[in-house]
Every structure is written in structure tokens, then in C-alpha cells.
Amino acid sequence: MSNDLAKHLKALHKPSSPVVFPNIWDIASFQTVTSLNNGTSKPVKALATASWAVAATYGIQDEELTLEQNMEAISKVAPLAKAAGIPLSADLQDGYGSQIESTVKRVVELGVVGANIEDVSSETFEFYPIDEQVQRLKAALKAASDAGCPDFVINARCDTFHVDTGLSEDEAMEEAIKRGKAYLGAGATTVFYWGGSGRGLRDAWVETLVKELDGRVAVKLAHRTKDALSTKVLGEIGVARISVGPSLFILAQAATKEAAASILAGGNL
Helix, strand or coil: CHHHHHHHHHHHCECCECEEECEECCHHHHHHHHCCCECCECCCCCEEECHHHHHHHCCCCHHHCCHHHHHHHHHHHHHHHHHHCCCEEEECCCCCHHHHHHHHHHHHHHCCCEEEECCECCCCCCECCHHHHHHHHHHHHHHHHHCCCCCCEEEEEECCCCCCCCCCHHHHHHHHHHHHHHHHHCCCCEEEECCCCCCCCCHHHHHHHHHHCCCCEEEECCCCCCCCCCHHHHHHHCCCEEECCCHHHHHHHHHHHHHHHHHHCCCCC
């Protein structure tokens, strides 16, 4: 069944008709999001975890999240997603360095059928050389196949627009395209680009990436920022995948804080 879900997830990645991932972090968020699916209406086609939000539930920063802590969170939602017939992608950061193969094997055994894998080392905070990252992605896919999921979906994250590399905008784009093509050649389904907090990637950047990578581009929806690109506009530009990272978690926490402030100030909910 896991590989059937992987095939389904891969098929959902269509340039100009992107699959939209509401990112979850625990059982409650899983239940809240999937409650949108009822009767003949099933808007939730796929789910993904968000390591930043998972880390926040432990009271730590994203870069402090250990493999075991991440696995604990994934292990709670993966069986639920599998039972619901909804493909789940796991945020595995950089795959935890040299543990990338065993990490992928473990999540596949839980029922996960895809993963985000970053190209910046969680240990050195520096980019993996392209050739090394290509081999890491190939190793991850082989590990998934050996575990019974040959159609495992990798969303290969490329951080050239997010990490300060000292490159000019044109140089960062050139590096992003070079890495993106290499990652797709290694077997990734899409390449995920993020522009950091704020508005997100510029329209022209996304258009260039879509053109150069034949639409096999994934982006994060910016969080309620003026002039941020919507899912509709991103689809029209031609991306294949849209996610929201920890934004649902952040919005939920903001709503909780606002309600608490209201009742503590003599107001209501």
C-alpha cells in the first residue's frame, strides 16, 4: 500500500496544477486538517510534516531537533495518514548527515512515502557540494526502494536564496538552477526553493526556475505578507508543488495568544 500511495503522490505533482500541502506537526493538527475531507469533498490530497513546528512542540529551535525527536512526531501521524489513504511526506531536514539512508528506511517502514531533504548540512551549516548531494539523494531513493517504496517522492530543497552565500542575485539563480537540474537528475520529483521569511520568492525568480526546470518546482507559500504570491498565482506561473512550512502552527499559536490576551483583559473569546 505504501508504494501505491507513493505513486499517487508522485502523480499529484503536476506543473501548473500544483499539489498543495497543509503542513502538520502532531495528531491534533492532522485531525484538524483532514476534517476538511468529508463526503464527496476531499480537498486535502497530501500532507507533510514541518520540522520547525515539530521542534517548537519540544520548546527548541529547528536546528536543535534531533533525529529521534523528529521520528517520534512522524511515528504518531504516519499511521493515521496511511489509514486515511493520504500520502505523507516527512520533513527530514538534511537527512541527518551520514544517517540519511537509515533515516529514510525508518520513515518508509512507518508508512511515509516522501521527504523533504535539504542541501545544507545540519552539522556544518554549509552547503553539501553538488556531487555529494546528488549521491546522497540517490542513496536515499535506493534506501526507500530497498524498504519497499521504489516510487518514494523526494522534494529536494535548495537553499541558495535563503542561506547567505555571498553570491549576487544572478549568481544565486545560476547556482539554484545548476543544483536543481542535478537534483532532478538524481531522481528527485521536485526541487524546493525558499526565499526566507517575508514575501518569499519574487515572481520573476519563480518564473525563471519553472522555465529552467520544466515546472518541477516546489515553493513555500509566504505567510500573510503584502504582495505574497497566492496558490492560484503560483499555479498559473507553473509550479508543481506548494507547501506552507510551519505557518499553520504559527497562525494557531497567534490565535491562542490573542484569545488568551482578550480573556485576561476582561474580554471574551
